[in-house]
Amino acid sequence: MDWMTLSPEEWTAVRLSLRVALVATLASLPLGIAIAMALARGRFPGKSALNGFVLLPLILPPVVTGYILLILFGRRGPIGAFLADNLGIVLSFRWTGAALACGVMGFPLMVRAIRLSVEAVDARLEEAAGTLGANRAWVFLTVTLPLIAPGIVAGMILCFAKAMGEFGATITFVSNIPGETQTLPSAIYTFTQVPGGDAGAFRLTLVSIAIAMLALLASELMARYANRRLDIE
Amino acid sequence: MTLAVHIRHRLGTFLLDARFETGSGLTALFGRSGSGKTTVVNTIAGLIRPSQGRVAIDGTVLIDTQSGIHVPRHHRRIGYVFQEGRLFPHLTVRQNLLYGRWFAPRVALGTPGPRPSDDLERVVDLLGIGALLERRPGRLSGGEKQRVAIGRALLADPRLLLMDEPLASLDEARKAEILPYIERLRDHSKVPIVYVSHSVAEVARLATTVVLLSEGKVAAVGSTSEVMQRLDLFPLTGRAEAGAIVEATVDRHDDAYGLTELVSRAGRWRLHRVDAPAGTRLRLRVRARDVMLARSAPTDLSALNVLPGVVADIGPHDGSIVEVRIDCSGEALIARLTRYSVERLDLRPGTPVFALIKSVALDRRSLGGGFPLAAEAGDA
Numbered sequence: 001m002d003w004m005t006l007s008p009e010e011w012t013a014v015r016l017s018l019r020v021a022l023v024a025t026l027a028s029l030p031l032g033i034a035i036a037m038a039l040a041r042g043r044f045p046g047k048s049a050l051n052g053f054v055l056l057p058l059i060l061p062p063v064v065t066g067y068i069l070l071i072l073f074g075r076r077g078p079i080g081a082f083l084a085d086n087l088g089i090v091l092s093f094r095w096t097g098a099a100l101a102c103g104v105m106g107f108p109l110m111v112r113a114i115r116l117s118v119e120a121v122d123a124r125l126e127e128a129a130g131t132l133g134a135n136r137a138w139v140f141l142t143v144t145l146p147l148i149a150p151g152i153v154a155g156m157i158l159c160f161a162k163a164m165g166e167f168g169a170t171i172t173f174v175s176n177i178p179g180e181t182q183t184l185p186s187a188i189y190t191f192t193q194v195p196g197g198d199a200g201a202f203r204l205t206l207v208s209i210a211i212a213m214l215a216l217l218a219s220e221l222m223a224r225y226a227n228r229r230l231d232i233e
Numbered sequence: 234m235t236l237a238v239h240i241r242h243r244l245g246t247f248l249l250d251a252r253f254e255t256g257s258g259l260t261a262l263f264g265r266s267g268s269g270k271t272t273v274v275n276t277i278a279g280l281i282r283p284s285q286g287r288v289a290i291d292g293t294v295l296i297d298t299q300s301g302i303h304v305p306r307h308h309r310r311i312g313y314v315f316q317e318g319r320l321f322p323h324l325t326v327r328q329n330l331l332y333g334r335w336f337a338p339r340v341a342l343g344t345p346g347p348r349p350s351d352d353l354e355r356v357v358d359l360l361g362i363g364a365l366l367e368r369r370p371g372r373l374s375g376g377e378k379q380r381v382a383i384g385r386a387l388l389a390d391p392r393l394l395l396m397d398e399p400l401a402s403l404d405e406a407r408k409a410e411i412l413p414y415i416e417r418l419r420d421h422s423k424v425p426i427v428y429v430s431h432s433v434a435e436v437a438r439l440a441t442t443v444v445l446l447s448e449g450k451v452a453a454v455g456s457t458s459e460v461m462q463r464l465d466l467f468p469l470t471g472r473a474e475a476g477a478i479v480e481a482t483v484d485r486h487d488d489a490y491g492l493t494e495l496v497s498r499a500g501r502w503r504l505h506r507v508d509a510p511a512g513t514r515l516r517l518r519v520r521a522r523d524v525m526l527a528r529s530a531p532t533d534l535s536a537l538n539v540l541p542g543v544v545a546d547i548g549p550h551d552g553s554i555v556e557v558r559i560d561c562s563g564e565a566l567i568a569r570l571t572r573y574s575v576e577r578l579d580l581r582p583g584t585p586v587f588a589l590i591k592s593v594a595l596d597r598r599s600l601g602g603g604f605p606l607a608a609e610a611g612d613a
Binding site for chain 2: 125128133
């Protein structure tokens, strides 16, 4: 059974991956909800441009997305330099950069899921809430948000899954530094590049499958819970 | 309470230009579909911003396009019962009912007066929804949903209640189930109601005041019996169901034959047994097509209701059909006759006649309970 035991380095990669995926998902959630609301409900110039921009990482080769991030958020990039000089935030070759890359890659999936659920909300319910005395913020919090909760959960799971598996953009933007930016896929990739790495790659593959199954199970349970609560007719 | 409405609003080629004032009780906004009724209530509720207009309740101005006033809907305190209920599917019935409560205290800060803590109990009692409180709206029947929707609007402590065809999506049995609750609401709560409908039966049964809309304009405003007996409005109110409204009091029950005797100014009525104690006031809708006229008192007749009167007015004819209004000691009845009969009987204003109505024509749907008299409604 010894071959089943994860080495400390492998544990590090697993923990890092979970942290990166979690941070990527949670940090992009507020913006994801805002943009999904704007795309579903808003009428403003440049809406299709925004939509295209959000979906872009889904279509571009991940390496290209990673490279763009490197240009923009690298130490000498316009945004990266600004963040480093003014706020002391450095993203390149840090785990936070990995989270950014994963967040950007998962963002289109999250926005799409939430947008669909916003479009399914009956706006007449929100009108009714307004006539009962709720202002726009309260209508959003007490009617819209609970009704799109299943979509938010689905979007978060999709984003999390995408972040767990993200490889191309991450390795291009923040490289593959053990303990800092080496996530599960990067670690598996590294194992396949060295002689005798099969066992390690296999162990991490099993871990990946386990995490994926758990995430799916969780989304299934939450979807069932949400549907029961809504008591779909 | 005085609700003053003046709205000019263009929707494509349709121009709504409605102006009316109304008071307490239940005001029916009555007219065919497409006459602009829903646009009027949506404007009052703040769901539509009219191109021009002014809406005020008592002294409070809700909309005045000239001075740029448009109170947002959540500050208006106007309850709205929608045609499709619009209950929140993620909340229980109790949470739905109490939804407006979260906001009412702050909104109602400026209005003094006690806010009884037994409001929920009272409204639940009034609407008979006690058994539903912990359920979710998804599983309620159409009638139950509408009752909950009415309760939800009431508990937000509105100064005016709007109802947009709340019975339109229900079958006859469900309508019959809800109508008494709306009557109780009209008679026992102080909240004035504006009720949108295209059904003569509902309006005749429920309304204190009628605002008749036609193609975006107000064709008539008045008390229900007044508007209902105007022959010139029959093409607008819908000829098939049109008729007069008689206010009557239960006198006694004839158990042997299962009949109830009513008394009105026009005389004595006999109809199917009504489950109401003697002294109860009822509103009776007598459809014009169910009324026959005779020049002399008929004998050997099956119809039990024979009421003497005088021809008051003869309406315009559309070829073969004519409506005739009869004054029966101050109570108006309308008869729908052929032009041939009118000429054969030589009917003209002043002719004494007898109006004959079969008891079986006065069915359950023609009866409304516990209406307030027009005078009482005015100062309630």
